[in-house]
Amino acid sequence: MKWDVKLWEKHPKRLYAILAACLGAGCVGYVVFGKVLFSIIGFAVIATATAEFWIPQKFKIDDSGASSRNGFAVTSISWSDVKRVTEDDDGVKLSPLEKDSALSPFRGVYLRYCSNRQEVIRAIEERWGQVV
Numbered sequence: 001m002k003w004d005v006k007l008w009e010k011h012p013k014r015l016y017a018i019l020a021a022c023l024g025a026g027c028v029g030y031v032v033f034g035k036v037l038f039s040i041i042g043f044a045v046i047a048t049a050t051a052e053f054w055i056p057q058k059f060k061i062d063d064s065g066a067s068s069r070n071g072f073a074v075t076s077i078s079w080s081d082v083k084r085v086t087e088d089d090d091g092v093k094l095s096p097l098e099k100d101s102a103l104s105p106f107r108g109v110y111l112r113y114c115s116n117r118q119e120v121i122r123a124i125e126e127r128w129g130q131v132v
Contacts, residue, residue: 001060001061001062001119001120001123002058002059002060002061003058003059003114003116004056004057004058004059004114005056005057005059005112005113005114006056006057007052007053007054007057008053008054014053015053015054018046018047018050018053018054021046021050022042022043022046022047022050023043025042025043025045025046026039026040026042026043027039027042028042029041029042029043030042051070051071051073052070055070055071057069057070057112058070059111059112061111061120061123061124061127062127063079063127064078064079065077065078065079065081065082066079066094066109066111066124067109068109068110068111075108075109075110076109077094077096077108077109079127079128079129081096082094082095082096082108082128083095083096083097083098084097084098084099084100085124085128085130087121090112090113091110091111091112091113091120092110092111092113092120092121092124093108093109093110093111094108094109094110094111094124094128095107095108096108
């Protein structure tokens with residue numbers, strides 16, 4: 001099972017705000033340092049920090065596990081490593097931690113829904129072997 005999520009489709013005006021912030025950071029880099037290189041660095045820092053919003057996120061569930069890709073960033077987890085599954089309004093988190101802890105936000109794979117909640121839950125339950 002594969003699907004894409006484009007966060008900017010839900011909030012297209014935010015895409016313009018991100019572009020304005022990128023351009024603003026580029027201008028500040030040039031004004032403060034007087035070099036085009038710092039302008040490019042300023043633009044790139046904001047663009048990469050907000051990549052989750054404007055680059056489509058790709059999700060995959062298969063027999064070996066689940067994965068999430070955003071640009072070059074890939075997170076994946078095998079079904080044997082999944083200890084806990086938590087759901088919220090936007091998606092489901094597959095975690096290798098049995099209990100919630102300070103490390104929870106940094107461990108596991110978050111799968112965002114794209115009007116496919118039931119299919120995602122069903123695919124997880126079939127492969128993980130437990131009810132979500």
